[in-house]
Amino acid sequence: MRLVVVLATLAALGGAAEAYPQFQFSTETARCSQCHFAPAGGGLINGYGRFIAGDEISRGEWDASFLHGAVTLPDWIAVGADFRGAAVFNDAGASEGRELLLFPMQGDVHLRLAAGKLSFNAIGGLRATARDRDVSLVDKLVSREHYAMWQEGADGVYVRAGKFFAPYGLRNVEHPTFVRRYLGFNILEETYNVSAGYTTNAWEVHATAFMPDVVRETVGHDGKGAALYYERRVLEDTGSFGVQAKAGFGEHDDRYSAGLVGKLYRPEPRLLFMGEVNYGYQNIKEGDGFEGAGRNQLTTFASLTWFPAKGFMVGPFWERRMDDVEVRGLSRDGLGLQANWFIRAHFELVLYGRTILIGDGRTSSLLMTQLHYYL
Amino acid sequence: MSARSPSAIAGAPARGLLLLLLAGGCTDAVDDRPASFTYIHATVLQPACATSACHSNLTATLDISLQDRDEAYDALVDGGFVFEGQPERSKLLYLLRAIEVRKPMPPDAPLPDGDIALIEQWIVDGAEDN
Numbered sequence: 191m192r193l194v195v196v197l198a199t200l201a202a203l204g205g206a207a208e209a210y211p212q213f214q215f216s217t218e219t220a221r222c223s224q225c226h227f228a229p230a231g232g233g234l235i236n237g238y239g240r241f242i243a244g245d246e247i248s249r250g251e252w253d254a255s256f257l258h259g260a261v262t263l264p265d266w267i268a269v270g271a272d273f274r275g276a277a278v279f280n281d282a283g284a285s286e287g288r289e290l291l292l293f294p295m296q297g298d299v300h301l302r303l304a305a306g307k308l309s310f311n312a313i314g315g316l317r318a319t320a321r322d323r324d325v326s327l328v329d330k331l332v333s334r335e336h337y338a339m340w341q342e343g344a345d346g347v348y349v350r351a352g353k354f355f356a357p358y359g360l361r362n363v364e365h366p367t368f369v370r371r372y373l374g375f376n377i378l379e380e381t382y383n384v385s386a387g388y389t390t391n392a393w394e395v396h397a398t399a400f401m402p403d404v405v406r407e408t409v410g411h412d413g414k415g416a417a418l419y420y421e422r423r424v425l426e427d428t429g430s431f432g433v434q435a436k437a438g439f440g441e442h443d444d445r446y447s448a449g450l451v452g453k454l455y456r457p458e459p460r461l462l463f464m465g466e467v468n469y470g471y472q473n474i475k476e477g478d479g480f481e482g483a484g485r486n487q488l489t490t491f492a493s494l495t496w497f498p499a500k501g502f503m504v505g506p507f508w509e510r511r512m513d514d515v516e517v518r519g520l521s522r523d524g525l526g527l528q529a530n531w532f533i534r535a536h537f538e539l540v541l542y543g544r545t546i547l548i549g550d551g552r553t554s555s556l557l558m559t560q561l562h563y564y565l
Numbered sequence: 566m567s568a569r570s571p572s573a574i575a576g577a578p579a580r581g582l583l584l585l586l587l588a589g590g591c592t593d594a595v596d597d598r599p600a601s602f603t604y605i606h607a608t609v610l611q612p613a614c615a616t617s618a619c620h621s622n623l624t625a626t627l628d629i630s631l632q633d634r635d636e637a638y639d640a641l642v643d644g645g646f647v648f649e650g651q652p653e654r655s656k657l658l659y660l661l662r663a664i665e666v667r668k669p670m671p672p673d674a675p676l677p678d679g680d681i682a683l684i685e686q687w688i689v690d691g692a693e694d695n
Contacts, residue, residue: 283663283675319618366673378617407623408632409616442634443607474608479695480601485608513608517596519679546674554674 209233210530211360212495212503215455216462217246220391220427221345222361227268227302229348229389230357230396230419233313233335234270234300244535249501254535257565268302271315271565279557293318295560298334307343311352312336317378332406334380349386353403356383356417357396358434360451360466360491364542366556368511368524369466369491373447374438379410393422400438411445413438421451429454434468444473447489460497462505466490485514493528504529507544519549538562596679600686601695606634609680613671638694649692652685 209232214222222231225239235243244254253259256269263269276295281288298315314333319325337352355361359369365377374381382403387396398417402408415438423430432451438444449468455461468489476482493507509524526544533539540560547553598604615621615632622632629644631637641647641657648654661681663669687693 280673282669282672289668289672317617319624325624372612376616378623407621409621409623411611442603472608474604477603477695479693480599480603483599483601483604485598513677513680514598517598517679519596520677522674522677548675548677550678552675552678556673 209361210363210503211453211464212462213242213247214430215428215453216460216495216497216503217242218427220423221389221394223345223389223394227309227311228354229339229341229350229387230361230394232355232361234268234302234311236268243532247501248532248535248537250534252535258536266304268300268304269565270300272296272298272300272562273564274560274562276318276558276560281555283552283554296562307340309339309341310337311339332378334378337383345389345391347386347388349384351384353380353382353405354385355380356385356398356400356436357387357419358417358436359419359449359468360453360464362491364528366544367491367507368489368509368522369468372487372489372511373468373470374410374436374445376410391423391427393420395420411438411440411443413440413443413445415439425454428457442475442477444475446471446473449489462495462497463493464495465492486516488512488515501532502530521549523547536564538564596683598683600683600690602638602687602693603634603695605684605687606631606637609676609684610637613676613680619671642692642694647688647692650689652688655688655692658685658688 209222209226211222213219213225219225219242223229225235225242226232227234227236240254240256244252248254256263273294274296276293278291279288280291294316295318296315298313301312303310312333313335314331316330317332319330333353335352335354337350337354339348339350341348355375359373359375362370365371365375370376380403381400382405383398383400385396385398387394396419399415400417401414402410402412415436417434417436419432419434421430421432430451430453433449434451435448437446447468447470449466451466452464454463470487470489471484472487473484474482489511491507491509493505495503495505497503504527506525506527511522513520524544524546526542529541531539540562542558542560543556545553545555610631615630617623619626620629620631622630629640631640642649646655646657652658658681660666660670661676661684663675669675
């Protein structure tokens with residue numbers, strides 16, 4: 191085993207809770223925006239979200255408020271932060287065997303400033319560099335999200351403009367999942383958008399026009415386009431069904447995707463099923479010496495999460511990616527297990543393991559543990 | 566590998582969806598993808614290599630960015646990772662196959678053999694800027 195020790199500091203910057211889609215329905219919340227300021231969930235949690243984080247999700251009776259309740263902020267400002275330290279064992283078939291990486295995975299600060307129905311929201315911090323150590327502190331500074339928003343109220347119509355992920359899919363926390371990795375939602379692939387939507391307890395819809403990040407650097411597809419997501423809660427708010435579509439038009443290729451999303455929670459035995467399936471088409475444009483080509487793709491994810499006791503969630507997941515459904519040997523199947531221990535409010539331990547079976551029989555395995563602190 | 570005809574391209578979405586519906590995507594189709602750099606960049610290099618942590622313009626690990634098509638071509642050919650018509654001298658293939666290198670590429674998960682074979686074919690055909 192080849193050991194690559196990078197950093198192992200766990201300085202607590204504070205944190206805002208991560209947005210696990212598993213919490214929808216399992217915490218008796220019908221929609222993600224009940225706990226999060228963002229209309230499609232994710233990012234900074236509101237006061238109700240902090241209550242749920244401390245009272246329902248985490249073990250013990252610690253105060254999930256900002257700074258553990260030591261400071262009470264005025265209503266017009268909300269602050270949070272996330273820090274994650276990670277240890278990763280990765281076996282991708284290197285001749286020297288597995289690699290071990292220790293590194294600070296996340297160091298973000300969240301800020302929300304509100305004036306009536308208007309708000310400004312931002313997430314910024316240091317991006318993780320697991321392998322490349324020769325990166326200056328300035329180059330590590332990133333702002334994942336920054337947008338202005340007008341909202342009618344806790345639900346209803348909203349409009350926002352700025353940088354964020356277009357609402358689409360399950361919105362898994364783990365960026366290596368295929369539905370994030372291959373559909374334009376990998377780390378730092380947030381786009382600049384104008385987005386509008388309507389949220390209610392019964393349903394929600396989000397429409398987004400997007401363009402790549404041309405302010406700093408584009409990461410991922412350079413396409414401009416649009417995305418649409420509609421979700422309806424069903425079965426007396428124990429499940430949901432969603433449809434989605436996305437199209438991006440780039441300089442060298444256009445990418446289309448359409449899919450379905452579903453969740454189902456059974457209070458007894460405290461099991462949550464989540465699934466997403468996407469059909470995609472990539473049109474590679476003709477150029478000098480190239481007459482153009484297209485390929486059909488499939489990207490799926492399914493998981494079963496069990497909440498055995500307060501403060502724990504665990505379960506297997508399966509995912510499939512077919513880069514070109516007409517060509518043999520280009521598929522990837524991921525099988526994994528994830529366990530989360532919400533030790534106390536503000537603290538979380540994550541264990542994530544996945545093996546990828548690559549079409550022709552090769553494998554790649556990853557085992558990761560994270561210690562997460564949020565302010 | 567032969568290039569797909571324009572008529573085949575036009576019908577590809579419908580044919581692909583039908584394959585998905587009838588057979589769950591299982592296929593024994595021959596790999597007839599074009600060994601063109603434009604195709605390889607859009608379908609293999611940009612998605613697999615130009616991530617935020619690696620060879621995107623943002624990070625450009627080891628000063629190598631594969632984000633933009635033209636810059637990626639220059640980085641590979643002018644950078645000595647690809648020798649036209651000489652796969653045995655092209656370091657890129659050794660990296661992708663994790664042969665005689667310290668770290669395979671991509672380091673988190675290898676490419677399917679079919680993608681590596683497509684890149685090798687492009688090199689054998691002269692590694693043209695096509």
